[in-house]
Amino acid sequence: YKASKKEVNKMLWQPDSANNAMLYSGDDDRWKHARISWSPFFMHKDFTVYDEKIDEVVSNHLERITKNRAGRVELLELMLYVTIDLLCQVLYGTVLPQDELNVLVEALAEFTVIATSYRGKYPGGLDCHKYHSKVAKAISDAAPDGVFCKIILKDNDMDSSLKYENCAFFLEALTPAFASFWTICNVMLRSSVEKDIKKQCLNDPIYREKCIKESLRMYPPVPALWPRCATKTHTMDNPLFDPTIEDNRGILGKLFSNPDIRTQELLMIKKGTAIFVVPSCIHYDSRFWMNPEEFLPQRWDKDPKVIDKNATTDRKARQSIWVKLNFDIVMCLHISAE
Numbered sequence: 276y277k278a279s280k281k282e283v284n285k286m287l288w289q290p291d292s293a294n295n296a297m298l299y300s301g302d303d304d305r306w307k308h309a310r311i312s313w314s315p316f317f318m319h320k321d322f323t324v325y326d327e328k329i330d331e332v333v334s335n336h337l338e339r340i341t342k343n344r345a346g347r348v349e350l351l352e353l354m355l356y357v358t359i360d361l362l363c364q365v366l367y368g369t370v371l372p373q374d375e376l377n378v379l380v381e382a383l384a385e386f387t388v389i390a391t392s393y394r395g396k397y398p399g400g401l402d403c404h405k406y407h408s409k410v411a412k413a414i415s416d417a418a419p420d421g422v423f424c425k426i427i428l429k430d431n432d433m434d435s436s437l438k439y440e441n442c443a444f445f446l447e448a449l450t451p452a453f454a455s456f457w458t459i460c461n462v463m464l465r466s467s468v469e470k471d472i473k474k475q476c477l478n479d480p481i482y483r484e485k486c487i488k489e490s491l492r493m494y495p496p497v498p499a500l501w502p503r504c505a506t507k508t509h510t511m512d513n514p515l516f517d518p519t520i521e522d523n524r525g526i527l528g529k530l531f532s533n534p535d536i537r538t539q540e541l542l543m544i545k546k547g548t549a550i551f552v553v554p555s556c557i558h559y560d561s562r563f564w565m566n567p568e569e570f571l572p573q574r575w576d577k578d579p580k581v582i583d584k585n586a587t588t589d590r591k592a593r594q595s596i597w598v599k600l601n602f603d604i605v606m607c608l609h610i611s612a613e
Contacts, residue, residue, distance in 0.1 A: 305433075309441075312430055316423050325365060332360050339373075351456050355380050358452035366445055367414045368422035375410075382407045387449050411443035450496045457490035458483075461570040485572035493570065495554035502549040513542045514562075 336356045340348045359380055363369050371379065382403040397406035415424040424442045427433075433441070458476075465472050476483050517537040524532060536542075544550065559567040565574065 308432060312432075313423070313426060316426055322365075325361070328364065329357075329361065332364075333357050336360065350459060351452070354452040354456045355384060355449065358449055358455075359383060359446075361451075362446060362448060363414060366423040367411075367442075368418045368424075369414045371414070379407065379410055382410075383447065383449065387447060407446065408439070408443045411446045412439045415439065415442040450491075453494065453496040454487050454491055457494045458486045461490055461493075462486060465570060482572065485575040488575050489570055489572045492558045492564075495558060498553065498555060500552040500554065502551050505544050505546055505548045505550060508546045509544045511542050511544070513537075513539050516540050 333353075336353055337348060340353060340356070356376070360371070360376060363371055363376075378397060382397055385403040397403060399406070399409070401409060415428060418424050418428075423445070427441050427445075428438050430438060462472055462476050476486055513536065515537050516539060520535060520537045522529075522534050522538040524534065558564065561567055565571075
């Protein structure tokens with residue numbers, strides 16, 4: 276049975292039409308232009324000015340949710356509220372009223388959190404995607420100069436619809452919510468055997484970033500990167516080839532079935548083939564990762580993107596990964612399956 280595109284989209288909670296902003300990748304000229312035009316905001320912005328604001332936002336949502344939930348709070352719900360609230364303030368220069376923020380969080384959760392149930396129509400009779408896009412356009416139009424969405428809107432090399440699609444795309448950037456959620460969960464679980472891990476994570480920003488990278492390795496926020504189409508037929512060595520395994524299929528088997536991939540010394544990718552990268556498979560491949568099932572922040576001890584021996588401050592030491600989390604991953608996640 277071959278599912279239609281519409282059926283697949285329904286299963287994946289995706290809209291019928293692709294967001295063009297998401298299609299930027301590889302050698303696409305639009306992608307290169309976007310990086311050159313927009314990256315200075317993230318490269319040169321001093322995000323430490325938001326440290327106190329982050330504390331305030333977390334405290335406000337924690338207090339509000341626990342009050343409404345009889346003293347209990349779901350961690351992922353808290354992380355979603357905090358992330359979306361901060362995205363609105365930092366990238367769009369706006370503080371949404373609580374009732375509007377509630378609806379936006381519901382809409383974003385519906386198509387970004389796996390297994391979130393469909394909640395019906397949103398204000399104006401819109402579905403979750405169209406409502407989210409409407410909010411992104413409204414807050415982008417009303418944003419003050421100097422914030423990121425205004426840089427997009429002033430880009431003369433894009434038409435109006437594409438500008439707003441990009442503005443909407445950045446409002447979907449929930450990687451920080453998932454990274455924070457899994458980092459906190461793993462640190463709490465490890466605290467039963469490593470008594471000082473919570474204290475170390477709170478006090479050491481370098482160690483904390485190792486925990487974040489390890490959480491993103493174990494629980495990548497994007498299950499499969501956007502597919503590429505092979506422009507020519509390509510033959511490559513099969514990394515799964517095992518000379519000890521024999522092809523024992525009979526004549527009919529060879530005519531009507533595919534061989535065990537481990538018996539093929541070479542792989543051929545035919546022109547026009549859609550290629551997917553599945554981070555969760557790569558991240559748990561024992562050929563590349565020691566004990567991939569374990570949460571081991573120390574595996575990043577020698578990662579040059581976390582620690583720079585020539586850096587004189589924690590801020591400089593964290594600069595390269597800081598850009599990665601705040602720009603590259605948010606932009607498209609096309610770069611690599613680290």
